[in-house]
Amino acid sequence: xxxxxxxxxxxxxxxxxxxxxxxxxxxxxxxxxxxxxxxxxxxxxxxxxxxxxxxxxxxxxxxxxxxxxxxxxxxxxxxxxxxxxxxxxxxxxxxxxxxxxxxxxxxxxxxxxxxxxxxxxxxxxxxxxxxxxxxxxxxxxxxxxxxxxxxxxxxxxxxxxxxxxxxxxxxxxxxxxxxxxx
Amino acid sequence: xxxxxxxxxxxxxxxxxxxxxxxxxxxxxxxxxxxxxxxxxxxxxxxxxxxxxxxxxxxxxxxxxxxxxxxxxxxxxxxxxxxxxxxxxxxxxxxxxxxxxxxxxxxxxxxxxxxxxxxxxxxxxxxxxxxxxxxxxxxxxxxxxxxxxxxxxxxxxxxxxxxxxxxxxxxxxxxxxxxxxxxxxxxxxxxxxxxxxxxxxxxxxxxxxxxxxxxxxxxxxxxxxxxxxxxxxx
Ligand code: SF4
Ligand code: SF4
Ligand code: FES
Numbered sequence: 001x002x003x004x005x006x007x008x009x010x011x012x013x014x015x016x017x018x019x020x021x022x023x024x025x026x027x028x029x030x031x032x033x034x035x036x037x038x039x040x041x042x043x044x045x046x047x048x049x050x051x052x053x054x055x056x057x058x059x060x061x062x063x064x065x066x067x068x069x070x071x072x073x074x075x076x077x078x079x080x081x082x083x084x085x086x087x088x089x090x091x092x093x094x095x096x097x098x099x100x101x102x103x104x105x106x107x108x109x110x111x112x113x114x115x116x117x118x119x120x121x122x123x124x125x126x127x128x129x130x131x132x133x134x135x136x137x138x139x140x141x142x143x144x145x146x147x148x149x150x151x152x153x154x155x156x157x158x159x160x161x162x163x164x165x166x167x168x169x170x171x172x173x174x175x176x177x178x179x180x181x182x
Numbered sequence: 183x184x185x186x187x188x189x190x191x192x193x194x195x196x197x198x199x200x201x202x203x204x205x206x207x208x209x210x211x212x213x214x215x216x217x218x219x220x221x222x223x224x225x226x227x228x229x230x231x232x233x234x235x236x237x238x239x240x241x242x243x244x245x246x247x248x249x250x251x252x253x254x255x256x257x258x259x260x261x262x263x264x265x266x267x268x269x270x271x272x273x274x275x276x277x278x279x280x281x282x283x284x285x286x287x288x289x290x291x292x293x294x295x296x297x298x299x300x301x302x303x304x305x306x307x308x309x310x311x312x313x314x315x316x317x318x319x320x321x322x323x324x325x326x327x328x329x330x331x332x333x334x335x336x337x338x339x340x341x342x343x344x345x346x347x348x349x350x351x352x353x354x355x356x357x358x359x360x361x362x363x364x365x366x367x368x369x370x371x372x373x374x375x376x377x378x379x380x381x382x383x384x385x386x387x388x389x390x391x392x393x394x395x396x397x398x399x400x401x402x403x404x405x406x407x408x409x410x411x412x413x414x415x416x
Contacts, residue, residue: 085282085283089280089281089309090309090311091281091283092283092284094309095281095284097279097309097311098312099313138304138309140304141308145304148303148304149303150304152283176298176405176406177405180298181282181288181298182282182283
């Protein structure tokens with residue numbers, strides 16, 4: 001039987017959830033025996049080269065590029081998992097929710113105390129740049145998500161236990177200490 | 183006539199005093215019924231509904247029900263009631279802005295602890311992302327209104343020597359928010375500020391300058407689910 005294939009991405013996240021995955025330490029050798037990685041920053045494969053079994057996504061959606069990547073993941077992955085608080089509820093980037101986008105941009109590029117010199121009052125507006133969404137969206141408000149792994153970041157043990165349960169078909173029994181929202 | 187009442191909770195035999203609130207009687211028998219707005223010996227508010235149990239096949243709040251001979255077999259930990267409670271926790275999460283990773287109460291928060299107890303992975307309701315202003319005017323207290331769950335504990339319990347409340351609700355419906363009396367809060371004592379923070383079940387009332395004082399792993403709900411102390415007492 002061929003190995004299950006995993007893809008991962010960080011959208012509006014800080015890569016902390018990916019770091020937590022690396023925190024499984026030497027179990028990563030076992031993981032490589034169990035699964036194959038496709039599109040992911042871990043192996044630096046940039047585009048999907050085949051259909052995958054599991055997609056792990058950290059970060060919510062804060063711009064049009066995030067939404068595009070998320071939809072691509074949904075199309076290419078049988079099972080999609082929201083990893084971490086930002087994917088589940090927007091997380092810290094969603095602290096801007098409720099503030100008009102214009103106010104956020106003004107603060108970031110014109111009025112904020114750390115702006116420095118911006119005499120021409122330039123706002124990044126290159127057409128290559130993705131457009132910022134009106135608010136930061138949790139993943140499941142945009143596509144169907146199958147499972148959720150909470151935490152900021154989810155602990156390495158939780159990621160490990162969940163992945164092993166999923167690829168080996170064992171029932172997942174999560175000890176109390178592993179489910180945390182922070 | 184004896185005023186001892188016999189009843190059962192999920193089949194477990196319990197005793198209590200006639201007129202005692204069901205939630206308190208249950209705790210004395212080692213049965214945990216979750217609470218968010220209730221505080222022992224303070225007049226009940228019955229506002230959060232998390233203590234919902236079934237008595238004689240009807241839903242009642244255990245924090246407002248004085249026990250008597252008619253209690254019979256109380257249902258508490260049935261899958262149905264657990265799902266109702268989980269839904270309430272989820273509703274409270276989406277109604278406010280609960281960014282736990284950035285919250286000083288995280289690890290010591292009753293709402294979060296109930297999220298853990300009922301294994302809330304994601305709320306079933308859409309996030310409201312409401313925006314209420316933070317009130318930092320008091321020298322001792324931050325009032326983070328986005329985290330208030332409207333339990334009224336502070337309004338009922340935190341008062342000055344003349345019986346005036348430091349806290350009150352403002353607005354109605356969607357615009358309801360917790361507020362703090364500016365003049366009273368300007369002179370609140372350290373002890374009372376601490377008490378206000380301690381009785382607030384969430385991170386809405388925070389004492390200044392003591393944030394994140396307990397390291398992760400040593401906070402109230404890091405290692406044991408909420409209610410374990412009650413369940414272990416009998
Ligand atoms: S009040 Fe509780 S549930 Fe809300 S953000 Fe703080 S720790 Fe999380
Ligand atoms: S501020 Fe805290 S104690 Fe007061 S009503 Fe809100 S949640 Fe309850
Ligand atoms: S604890 Fe009973 S209604 Fe809140």
